[in-house]
Amino acid sequence: MAKIKITQIKSVIDRSERQKNTVQALGLRKINHSVEVEATPAIIGMVRKVNHLVAIESL
Numbered sequence: 787m788a789k790i791k792i793t794q795i796k797s798v799i800d801r802s803e804r805q806k807n808t809v810q811a812l813g814l815r816k817i818n819h820s821v822e823v824e825a826t827p828a829i830i831g832m833v834r835k836v837n838h839l840v841a842i843e844s845l
Contacts, residue, residue: 787824787826788824788845789822789823789825789844790822790823790824790829790843790844790845791821791842791845792812792822792833792840792842793814793820793841793842794809794814794816794817794818794820795818795840795841796817796838798839801839804835805835805836805839808832808835809836809839809840812832812836814840822845825844
């Protein structure tokens with residue numbers, strides 16, 4: 787599988803609990819924090835749900 791780099795670019799303050807939990811499940815903690823993960827269908831679905839809060843790069 788390909789790896790992707792996910793970076794949180796916006797705050798989760800004033801977001802729904804579901805969006806906060808999704809960002810946390812991706813392993814992101816604060817703005818400008820990045821993680822490298824495998825691009826599995828589950829991860830891609832999570833990124834789509836919070837795409838307005840994160841930036842994605844393929845590696």
